[in-house]
Amino acid sequence: xxxxxxxxxxxxxxxxxxxxxxxxxxxxxxxxxxxxxxxxxxxxxxxxxxxxxxxxxxxxxxxxxxxxxxxxxxxxxxxxxxxxxxxxxxxxxxxxxxxxxxxxxxxxxxxxxxxxxxxxxxxxxxxxxxxxxxxxxxxxxxxxxxxxxxxxxxxxxxxxxxxxxxxxxxxxxxxxxxxxxxxxxxxxxxxxxxxxxxxxxxxxxxxxxxxxxxxxxxxxxxxxxxxxxxxxxxxxxxxxxxxxxxxxxxxxxxxxxxxxxxxxxxxxxxxxxxxxxxxxxxxxxxxxxxxxxxxxxxxxxxxxxxxxxxxxxxxxxxxxxxxxxxx
Numbered sequence: 001x002x003x004x005x006x007x008x009x010x011x012x013x014x015x016x017x018x019x020x021x022x023x024x025x026x027x028x029x030x031x032x033x034x035x036x037x038x039x040x041x042x043x044x045x046x047x048x049x050x051x052x053x054x055x056x057x058x059x060x061x062x063x064x065x066x067x068x069x070x071x072x073x074x075x076x077x078x079x080x081x082x083x084x085x086x087x088x089x090x091x092x093x094x095x096x097x098x099x100x101x102x103x104x105x106x107x108x109x110x111x112x113x114x115x116x117x118x119x120x121x122x123x124x125x126x127x128x129x130x131x132x133x134x135x136x137x138x139x140x141x142x143x144x145x146x147x148x149x150x151x152x153x154x155x156x157x158x159x160x161x162x163x164x165x166x167x168x169x170x171x172x173x174x175x176x177x178x179x180x181x182x183x184x185x186x187x188x189x190x191x192x193x194x195x196x197x198x199x200x201x202x203x204x205x206x207x208x209x210x211x212x213x214x215x216x217x218x219x220x221x222x223x224x225x226x227x228x229x230x231x232x233x234x235x236x237x238x239x240x241x242x243x244x245x246x247x248x249x250x251x252x253x254x255x256x257x258x259x260x261x262x263x264x265x266x267x268x269x270x271x272x273x274x275x276x277x278x279x280x281x282x283x284x285x286x287x288x289x290x291x292x293x294x295x296x297x298x299x300x301x302x303x304x305x306x307x308x309x310x311x312x313x314x315x316x317x318x319x320x321x322x323x324x325x326x327x
Contacts, residue, residue, distance in 0.1 A: 029079065029080050030078075030079065032058040032073035033073075035079075035081050036058075036072075046064045047062065049099060050146050052148040054111050054148075056074065056075060056108040061100040061113075061115050061144065063099070068088045068100060069086070070101055070102040071085040072084055084104065094189065095118065095119050095171075096117070098115070098188070099115050103154060112149045112152060112158075113146065113148045114148075114155075114160065115146045116173075117145075118141060122164055122170060123170060124138065124139065124163060125137065125162075125164075129149065131226070135147055136163075139162075156175070159172070159173070167216045168216070168237055169218065169237065171189045172192055175187050192236065216238070216292070217239075218236055218237070220236075222238050222240065225248070228277075231254075232251065232253060233251050233252075233256070235248075235250045235288070235290070237290050238290060245264065247290065247311075249261050250288060251285070251286055252281070256286065257283070258281050258283050259281070259286055260279060260282065261280045261282070261288060261300065261321060262277060262278070263279075264277055278319060280309065282321060284305075285325075287302055288300050288301070288302045289301055289302065296311040297311075298311070300323070307322050309321050
């Protein structure tokens with residue numbers, strides 16, 4: 001009888017040890033951090049860059065000798081396990097790097113995390129996210145900044161941009177343009193393809209305005225932008241005084257040689273719903289960019305000329321455009 005008892009205890013211990021080994025080898029741990037570090041693609045020499053807690057799971061960003069890793073740890077009962085990781089191998093130094101990216105859609109929930117690190121002092125902000133969920137964060141040189149959404153979002157839908165202090169886009173995270181052959185490695189940061197932007201980075205236009213504070217911002221933040229992108233190619237930089245006017249510029253899709261300036265007049269009681277639109281066409285100007293403003297005057301420029309758009313109070317006469325082609 002005693003012998004059978006010993007055998008039963010021994011078998012119980014063996015089963016317990018095998019069960020523990022199975023869970024351990026499978027990556028289960030008591031804490032989410034230990035589970036994330038147990039992922040085969042992370043390793044013990046990793047350094048944490050930050051994390052995002054979704055309740056049902058936790059996403060960690062790690063720096064490793066070969067680059068960076070983004071790992072999601074999911075709770076299973078009282079244990080945690082990391083089923084997925086995304087890696088970025090950095091073989092050369094860049095002025096801006098993506099150090100974290102993960103989109104997860106599972107039975108537990110959905111999550112998207114995006115992280116970027118910059119070494120360009122001209123970059124003051126980074127914005128990312130699809131329309132209606134877009135977020136802007138201030139960045140500092142050498143310090144990663146993390147974006148997160150409780151929804152699974154495809155990386156191409158995030159459309160991240162790195163901006164100057166004046167809202168001028170410097171870099172954008174995308175696949176290369178004008179090519180039909182694309183690999184995953186080519187999804188990275190590219191300088192904004194516009195010779196106009198380099199001239200406006202260091203501009204600090206004098207603001208002489210007695211009303212609300214005007215500023216140059218990303219066009220993504222202009223309300224009702226969707227109403228015009230079907231007809232026009234809108235340049236990234238836009239103007240707003242947040243109360244009277246929203247101004248965007250670009251060129252017509254049907255005839256790219258025709259530049260356009262579009263002004264939304266904002267009713268006082270509905271600042272987030274512009275009431276009507278004023279459009280000025282500039283034949284032969286091509287893509288027009290807003291480069292600055294002073295009072296009610298918006299400064300415009302393209303590769304083919306320069307000019308101004310003068311706002312008219314309360315939308316009277318629709319404003320005025322003066323344009324001078326390059327000689």
